[in-house]
Amino acid sequence: xxxxxxxxxxxxxxxxxxxxxxxxxxxxxxxxxxxxxxxxxxxxxxxxxxxxxxxxxxxxxxxxxxxxxxxxxxxxxxxxxxxxxxxxxxxxxxxxxxxxxxxxxxxxxxxxxxxxxxxxxxxxxxxxxxxxxxxxxxxxxxxxxxxxx
Numbered sequence: 001x002x003x004x005x006x007x008x009x010x011x012x013x014x015x016x017x018x019x020x021x022x023x024x025x026x027x028x029x030x031x032x033x034x035x036x037x038x039x040x041x042x043x044x045x046x047x048x049x050x051x052x053x054x055x056x057x058x059x060x061x062x063x064x065x066x067x068x069x070x071x072x073x074x075x076x077x078x079x080x081x082x083x084x085x086x087x088x089x090x091x092x093x094x095x096x097x098x099x100x101x102x103x104x105x106x107x108x109x110x111x112x113x114x115x116x117x118x119x120x121x122x123x124x125x126x127x128x129x130x131x132x133x134x135x136x137x138x139x140x141x142x143x144x145x146x147x148x149x
Contacts, residue, residue, distance in 0.1 A: 002076065017125065027117050
């Protein structure tokens with residue numbers, strides 16, 4: 001199934017937002033027994049590291065790649081490249097395995113998942129912002145053309 005190029009940004013927004021909300025929820029559920037200023041600071045640090053070094057770059061790279069497609073309609077899974085799908089699969093398998101094994105204490109789950117989930121959520125929202133920026137100028141141009149301006 002092919003979609004308009006800018007729709008790939010919306011799909012990325014939906015996927016990353018859903019992932020972020022889910023991971024953030026897991027972190028929040030683990031937090032009640034681990035509430036402390038140090039843990040909040042650690043979650044903020046996890047958020048910052050992932051946002052700066054991973055997801056912020058990912059949003060910029062994929063937005064540029066999608067914008068550079070020559071053809072307007074693209075296969076709907078092209079919101080990511082193969083490497084990103086592999087990274088996502090490894091992260092999901094690792095997270096599920098870590099929680100299922102019981103190797104990670106709840107304090108770690110609370111701190112790490114809250115920071116990671118917030119960063120994933122922000123990545124989703126940034127893809128949404130980029131979708132809006134890509135679509136709204138086009139809508140404004142169409143409106144101007146229809147008005148004869």
